[in-house]
């Protein structure tokens with residue numbers, strides 16, 4: 001039977017990393033293993049202390065039913081509240097201002113379904129993680145791009161949004177530390193964004209999935225540090241990148257109670273919440289944060305330095321990113337498109353990166369290197385990649 005897909009599913013593109021995974025699988029089947037700077041999925045294991053907590057939790061039958069609280073277990077919400085207070089100085093109440101989620105991705109999708117009707121305008125950064133635009137489109141909403149330019153530190157220029165658009169818009173996505181550019185936002189930008197949202201009655205959804213991956217002693221910010229932000233913002237945090245737990249699907253949303261309530265209503269009609277043993281493991285993860293995070297940051301920082309220094313030795317002029325595990329590299333002048341350059345990197349050097357065009361039209365002209373590198377000796381792989389690029393490609397600057 002050839003049953004046609006719903007038109008709304010036909011309207012959206014395939015998830016970009018599925019295609020990359022397919023190219024890689026094909027190369028592997030042909031016996032060519034690329035040096036893989038492609039998907040941003042941590043290559044290090046979840047720490048043992050978290051796995052132990054899951055094991056203990058899973059053995060307790062009390063964790064086996066649905067989590068009827070709807071918002072997350074009291075222990076989970078308390079641990080999140082304590083973390084937000086200690087890490088950012090932000091007070092979010094376990095009673096109505098926190099929602100456990102099945103990864104940030106799920107929460108990002110459901111907050112759109114909770115608020116966006118057909119034709120509603122959603123301000124979406126470009127380049128960006130694909131989910132903001134795709135889920136908006138899926139909902140029938142109208143994504144309006146906010147270009148992120150290097151000269152503006154990859155922050156959107158809110159003054160450049162036409163007034164009728166900002167007046168009509170209902171939601172705005174922000175994501176700092178940023179995927180794919182590695183940019184960070186300081187508090188003055190968040191203050192400006194919150195004021196803009198309040199003036200125009202827009203809900204800001206701040207995707208903070210990379211908040212804990214930061215370097216050189218730099219500490220990222222929560223948008224909720226801004227006075228009054230809870231009135232205009234919801235923030236998504238994740239265990240995925242902080243604790244190497246991408247497959248576990250556990251995260252949280254926090255912010256103004258009405259927004260959490262809407263998200264919770266959408267979720268409760270779809271997914272019935274996070275396995276309570278996983279919530280227990282997440283509580284343990286946060287309890288061990290101080291000891292664990294130092295090593296994680298140091299490891300990515302070593303890779304970042306090796307990659308940025310290596311690329312710069314070939315003629316690039318890249319500032320080391322302060323956070324996230326991505327290096328956003330402009331393509332050389334002798335290439336017309338990012339796709340073309342990414343293809344040559346793969347075909348001529350066996351180096352897999354993602355084309356910036358995957359992240360939106362303003363990602364054209366860049367490729368993204370992820371510092372999550374599979375296989376053994378990461379620094380040796382980085383140095384091999386640099387050697388191969390230098391030996392096999394002509395780079396004109």
Ligand SMILES: Cc1ncc(COP(=O)(O)O)c(C=O)c1O
Nearest residue numbers: 103104105129179209238240251
């Ligand atoms: C910007 C951004 N947000 C969210 C996610 C997904 O996070 P999670 O694993 O918590 O769903 C990713 C994953 O790559 C991402 O890049």
